[in-house]
Amino acid sequence: MIFLCMGYYNPEKMDARPRAEIEAIMNECQPHIENFYNSGEVLLDAGLDTESKSLRRVDGKIIVTDGPFTETKEMIGSIFIFEAENMDEAIQLASLHPTTQVSKGEQFGWRIEIRPVHYFKYNK
Secondary structure, three states: OEEEEEEEEOHHHHHOOOHHHHHHHHHHHHHHHHHHHOOOOEEEEEEOOOOEEEEEEEOOEEEEEEEOOOOOOOEEEEEEEEEOOOHHHHHHHHOOOHHHHOHHHHHHOOEEEEEEOOOOOOOO
16 A cells, blocks of 8 residues: 655644754654655655645636645644555554654644555656
8 A cells, every 4th residue: 555644743743843953853854754764655745845836726717825824823844755565564554754753843732644545646
């Protein structure tokens, strides 16, 4: 099975910290991300920028608005896709990601959401 994971964080808490501190924490992530990649199951990993647009169809027209729009203070900071036999194995694999391995991430609300993918098409 293929799983999509979304890594969340609280941008207000991260933005409140000095840039050097955040860079040091991100550097602490590197060995964990290499371990995650070495699992051999990661198909895609992407860090996301904070800029976003929301598109929706209204009365036959496409409306574009600034985003993100969420009910929470969390923001998606990364996504990754990997293969696993089942949800239990997906949880084990996702737990290798820096989001769960770097203890300082707790103060910034780092967490991962795991979702099974119904279809996946890679078209290059």
